[in-house]
Amino acid sequence: MRNVTYIRALNEAIAEEMKRDEAVFVIGEDVADCGGVFGVTAGMMKRFGRERVRQTPISEAAFTGLAVGAAMAGLRPICEIMYVDFATTCMDQILNQAAKLRYMSGGQVTVPLVIRTQQGGGTCEAAQHSQNLEAIFAHVPGMKVAMPSTPYDAKGLLKSAIRDHNPVIFLEHKLLYETKGEMPREEYLVPLGEADVKREGTDVTVVATSLMVLRALEAAETLAGEVSIEVIDLRTLVPLDFEAIAASVRKTGRLVVAQEAWTSGGFGGEIVRRVCEECFDALVAPPKVVGSADVPMPFSPGLEQAVLPDADAIVDAVRAVA
């Protein structure tokens, strides 16, 4: 076992898959010379050359569209969009094109594409650099959506995403990049569509994604001895491992969903819908969703912290349902 950062884990996943398969290439802004502004593709240019690490102009629509088309032509692009906020400038390529091509073609066309991007707040970057947009991608059928919370999951999921025959949007979190975690030396994969129980418990189920998994684990520590929390890390929203959620809720009878995205209209509401439809009999308290306040992210640090959900917000929600 080794202890590596989330960035390093992603970097290894990309390098291993590029080595394994010539069809895999990286495309995006600033990805070659500085290895991406967060350093995820550091060293790739040296190792694989500029032909496979394609640094683009600031033309998200063009290079994302190119990646979709290259995937149709049998390549396996890993397309980096620097911030998820900028993906809004190429939503046509992602949602109208990539997500629908296979279906519209009656299964004749495949789009083995990974779009890597990062999201989330907490860095005082204000409203156009702090969003969490996973619900938009998950809402549109045809996109797989991954949201790893640990270096281990990040590496294993990214390798699976690159090998997957469908478009996958891979949502990293900017505050997770420097976090460290254990990782085996041997190669491994984490399949898309398998949730992970990050902490077992008996009283309340907390379903979380990305950075909120860490916050949920903090909340579980805080409440240890008072309420026993089971933390379920979804790892992917699409495919959704609903069975893992249902099994836990049938055991605890209580549900809190923790997401950093806005509380209203988010994926948390979708989980509550499924639980109400399919596990209503098991519930002994109304479920709760913990998320950001429904406002664009303010710049001012104090306001930003007031808007973002923290471990205390999860503690409060757990106490409210327990």
Next chain:
Amino acid sequence: MQIAQDDLRRMLRLMHTIRSFELTAQTLFREGLAVGQFLGALHSYEGEEAVAVGVCAHLRDDDCVFSSHRGHGHSIAKGADVRAMMAELLGRESGISRGRGGSMHMFAPEIGLMGGNGIVGGGTPLALGPAFAAQYRGTDQVSVCFFGDGAASQGVFHECLNLASLWKLPVIYVCENNLWAATTPICDGWPVADLAPRAESFGMAGVAVDGNDLLAVYEAAGEAVGRAREGVGPTLIEAKTYRHRPHCMVIPEHRPEDELADWHARDPIARLEGHLLREGAISDVELADLVTEVEAELQAAADFARESASPDAATFADYLWA
């Protein structure tokens, strides 16, 4: 073109104000870091002062400016209060956007400052709007959009030139070609060296100027604004310039040392000072006084910012709806 000496001195002062603002902002940023507070992205305009000042000198308060992520210079040149701008950098309630926007989102619509932008190219289509409104109402306001060479690679920019020229909108697109987009050199962004000639393919005026020469920028902008006010149509100005600092506070310098030295030698402030001294339009003593006054003004602005109160955390939902 004859420019009154008073006007030139005023413009020199504005250029010094911009430079001094940037230096002071960097101090505040470092003060923040020292106490563990990261104040988001900070993009310095040092080196490009002649562009904003030379263009905005022709604008009235009812003319609009759409700025970029590198927007402090545009804001100051358009007449924004440096105290309120400085307070914005610290996220204070007294900030120009009440602490909600930060460095990239400074707004003062009463003087036609329609905000910076976190999205590269985000301002280009918006700038069409006030130009359209003037045409619609039969008034003579103009609209100016500042953007970088990187932004010129966005598809939407080309849509804007097409529409602006088609409808003869009173809009002026000012490209600050500083040869770099984050860590990407212009040769990896454009297949040609110049932007201005591309205007011709849209049937509109395009002109390239030395963006470090205040007099040249002033003259080109004067013609463009005149054309727009008279209803002749839009202009694309390409100002060749250079930023003195790395892309932002957290990205290390990537550019070759000799290129940096070369451009420092063409500093727009030193150049205008040389001109004014030679013409006898300013004396050494007056120049020294001007710099001292500006620095004192910026120190006062920094103190104002530090002493201003942060927004009450309970007000995070204010200003969402009209």
